[in-house]
Amino acid sequence: MDYGLKPLGREKLWLWLMLTPTLVGLVFGTVGSLLATLGLSLFDWDLINPPHWAGVENYVQLFENKDYIEAFVNTLKFSALYVPGVVILSLLVAILLNRKIRGVSFFRTVYFLPTVTSAVATALVWNMIYGKETGILNFVLERLGFAPVCWLCTDNAMMSVVIVNIWGAIGEGMIIFLAGLTAIPRDYYEAAMLDGANELQQFFSVTLPLITPSIFFQTLISAINAFQAYDYIYMLTRRGQGDSSVPVAVYSIYRNAFHFFRMGDASAQAIQLALLVAVFMAIMFWWERHYVVYE
Amino acid sequence: MKKILFVFVVASLLLTACGGGAKPAAQQGPVEITFTMWGAPEELAVWQAVVDDFHKANPNITVKVDVSDWDSYWTKLNTLIAGNTPPDVFAMDAPLFLDWQSRGALLNLQPYIDANPGFLDGFYPQTLTAYKTADGYYGLPRDFQTIVLFYNKDMFNAAGVDYPTADWTYDDLLAAAKKLTLDTNKDGKIDQYGFWSDTWDMELLWSEVIWAYGGDIISADHTKTLIGEDGARDAWAYIDSLYKEGVMPTPTTSGEFGSDLFQSGKAAMTTIGHWAVPGYVQSGIKFDVAPMPKGPAGRATSVNSAGFVISKGSKHPDAAFEFVKFALSEAGQKRLAELGFAIPVLKSVAESDAYLKQPGNLNQRVFLDSVAFAHMKPVFKGYEEWASIVGDGLIPVFDGEAELNATLDEVIAAADEVLAKNK
Numbered sequence: 001m002d003y004g005l006k007p008l009g010r011e012k013l014w015l016w017l018m019l020t021p022t023l024v025g026l027v028f029g030t031v032g033s034l035l036a037t038l039g040l041s042l043f044d045w046d047l048i049n050p051p052h053w054a055g056v057e058n059y060v061q062l063f064e065n066k067d068y069i070e071a072f073v074n075t076l077k078f079s080a081l082y083v084p085g086v087v088i089l090s091l092l093v094a095i096l097l098n099r100k101i102r103g104v105s106f107f108r109t110v111y112f113l114p115t116v117t118s119a120v121a122t123a124l125v126w127n128m129i130y131g132k133e134t135g136i137l138n139f140v141l142e143r144l145g146f147a148p149v150c151w152l153c154t155d156n157a158m159m160s161v162v163i164v165n166i167w168g169a170i171g172e173g174m175i176i177f178l179a180g181l182t183a184i185p186r187d188y189y190e191a192a193m194l195d196g197a198n199e200l201q202q203f204f205s206v207t208l209p210l211i212t213p214s215i216f217f218q219t220l221i222s223a224i225n226a227f228q229a230y231d232y233i234y235m236l237t238r239r240g241q242g243d244s245s246v247p248v249a250v251y252s253i254y255r256n257a258f259h260f261f262r263m264g265d266a267s268a269q270a271i272q273l274a275l276l277v278a279v280f281m282a283i284m285f286w287w288e289r290h291y292v293v294y295e
Numbered sequence: 296m297k298k299i300l301f302v303f304v305v306a307s308l309l310l311t312a313c314g315g316g317a318k319p320a321a322q323q324g325p326v327e328i329t330f331t332m333w334g335a336p337e338e339l340a341v342w343q344a345v346v347d348d349f350h351k352a353n354p355n356i357t358v359k360v361d362v363s364d365w366d367s368y369w370t371k372l373n374t375l376i377a378g379n380t381p382p383d384v385f386a387m388d389a390p391l392f393l394d395w396q397s398r399g400a401l402l403n404l405q406p407y408i409d410a411n412p413g414f415l416d417g418f419y420p421q422t423l424t425a426y427k428t429a430d431g432y433y434g435l436p437r438d439f440q441t442i443v444l445f446y447n448k449d450m451f452n453a454a455g456v457d458y459p460t461a462d463w464t465y466d467d468l469l470a471a472a473k474k475l476t477l478d479t480n481k482d483g484k485i486d487q488y489g490f491w492s493d494t495w496d497m498e499l500l501w502s503e504v505i506w507a508y509g510g511d512i513i514s515a516d517h518t519k520t521l522i523g524e525d526g527a528r529d530a531w532a533y534i535d536s537l538y539k540e541g542v543m544p545t546p547t548t549s550g551e552f553g554s555d556l557f558q559s560g561k562a563a564m565t566t567i568g569h570w571a572v573p574g575y576v577q578s579g580i581k582f583d584v585a586p587m588p589k590g591p592a593g594r595a596t597s598v599n600s601a602g603f604v605i606s607k608g609s610k611h612p613d614a615a616f617e618f619v620k621f622a623l624s625e626a627g628q629k630r631l632a633e634l635g636f637a638i639p640v641l642k643s644v645a646e647s648d649a650y651l652k653q654p655g656n657l658n659q660r661v662f663l664d665s666v667a668f669a670h671m672k673p674v675f676k677g678y679e680e681w682a683s684i685v686g687d688g689l690i691p692v693f694d695g696e697a698e699l700n701a702t703l704d705e706v707i708a709a710a711d712e713v714l715a716k717n718k
Binding site for chain 1: 369484496694
């Protein structure tokens with residue numbers, strides 16, 4: 001890993017000077033708020049009165065809090081559907097768009113568009129697509145002779161938001177996979193072809209092993225995004241008084257902190273979510289050591 | 296080590312540069328106070344006029360007005376108070392009042408009220424109770440709302456249905472709504488609904504129906520949720536029938552027809568408060584108002600107010616109260632009546648042309664007369680969480696995904712848990 005140029009003499013000063021703004025932000029913004037959250041999770045605090053020491057009580061209560069358990073289970077379900085969905089679909093799209101077809105850059109742009117569009121705006125469009133009475137999706141279904149479906153009602157809401165979230169993430173995944181795919185030397189495919197491998201065999205024996213670094217990276221990023229998913233879910237499933245038909249962990253953290261004035265509970269939930277992400281990352285890195293092929 | 300030291304020196308320099316803002320010392324002479332409220336951008340102009348009038352009368356006090364939309368208002372308020380920079384005066388929604396008062400965020404106004412004898416004499420008494428606690432008032436109402444029945448005259452005329460009268464019952468409402476629910480272009484989809492109202496909040500429909508059916512919302516000591524007792528169950532069944540009969544779109548689908556179906560010309564009737572009037576007038580629909588229908592136990596509506604509170608941490612409480620006093624004076628209330636969003640809390644202003652003669656040529660008296668049979672929208676600790684459990688919890692029922700009575704039992708149990716936590 002030790003490559004690149006080493007800074008010399010005065011360059012070191014400039015290096016640190018240039019890094020300072022980011023480091024300050026990192027120390028006070030990220031590390032600072034992480035430590036503050038950790039601290040707050042041990043107190044009861046309503047934002048106005050002085051905090052009361054609560055010890056691990058907030059953590060113990062998490063296991064009795066039905067709403068939080070529901071939110072937590074929803075987050076796990078959401079991730080279990082979302083992560084494979086994003087990885088598989090964006091890999092598929094990348095493979096299709098890695099061919100010499102006419103207008104390939106047009107298609108690449110189209111698939112990338114959701115990534116650069118505001119989630120709030122696209123969620124509004126999805127609201128129109130999913131509408132039970134006037135939605136485009138039901139219009140098509142009814143023309144095909146099916147009964148209209150209430151996509152955003154409680155029973156179907158999870159599936160509907162997973163679809164929107166996957167749709168919104170394909171573009172980013174596609175870019176990662178395209179980078180991985182274009183880095184595979186052509187000679188490997190030529191060699192495989194000479195040995196009589198068909199396209200499918202080429203994919204499983206050449207492409208797939210060589211893009212495992214991209215798969216690893218994309219799975220990690222998707223999982224982190226899944227645990228933090230909020231914007232589309234908020235826009236599509238929010239109910240009148242601020243609850244959601246698919247309450248996820250971040251939703252629960254936000255409401256406890258800023259609507260119900262329970263900073264301690266919210267912090268404990270945030271720490272638990274962070275721990276879950278950390279455990280998942282540890283598993284991923286173990287997986288990386290065993291299965292990811294670096295050239 | 297040197298490097299780390301360097302980073303910290305730079306960091307601390309940056310921080311002092313950011314943090315070295317002005318520290319306002321309590322001073323004699325001119326003071327500036329802040330007033331934060333939720334509202335629409337057009338409200339800002341009228342409030343600016345109130346503030347300007349106030350400044351003319353009190354040249355030493357400048358008021359800075361800040362308006363946010365409803366959702367961001369409360370988040371902002373929390374941040375300001377937690378950051379120890381609370382606004383001096385801020386707007387309060389009566390049902391949330393105790394959540395804030397019990398956390399010690401508000402200044403007790405009783406000493407100021409005592410120093411101004413007769414100050415509260417001209418108020419509608421129903422509007423004051425929400426802000427009264429055992430040791431006095433921690434807030435004062437600014438204006439109030441009663442809920443009435445709005446109807447679209449054009450749609451009633453076209454369908455040949457008689458306008459709602461003061462004798463209407465909830466069954467009459469349903470019968471008329473059925474006649475007004477139409478598929479005008481015969482594509483098998485409803486184009487005009489007979490009725491529409493939000494049921495996620497109690498204020499617009501369900502509290503009124505429960506009271507009219509002889510039920511109640513919450514026990515007087517705020518320990519028990521009563522929305523499952525006998526009369527209330529019938530009320531819920533009635534509300535559910537509005538959905539099941541198809542005269543009103545379900546909660547999850549109604550958004551497809553606009554955020555307010557009465558305003559967008561998709562519904563012939565609605566139940567809402569005065570705040571909707573300016574928007575309805577502007578959209579050009581021809582409408583008028585009638586009192587809420589009667590139920591088996593009589594007629595009921597809900598009264599709710601928006602009010603002023605002063606932060607406990609305010610550096611200029613005297614100036615803040617001067618401003619509140621002015622906004623609640625006849626001059627201030629007349630200005631606010633111009634807004635047309637609410638009913639003035641001063642009887643003298645509500646009974647004057649400033650309120651009665653407003654754009655739209657409505658039967659404005661209906662809003663005032665409704666006070667006679669109005670119940671106060673309940674005010675209790677834990678209101679927001681309780682309201683979400685009940686209001687949001689029943690959505691699957693109205694969407695047709697869950698059974699009413701079983702869901703009601705679940706919701707009430709969860710709501711009582713919230714009340715127990717907030718004792």
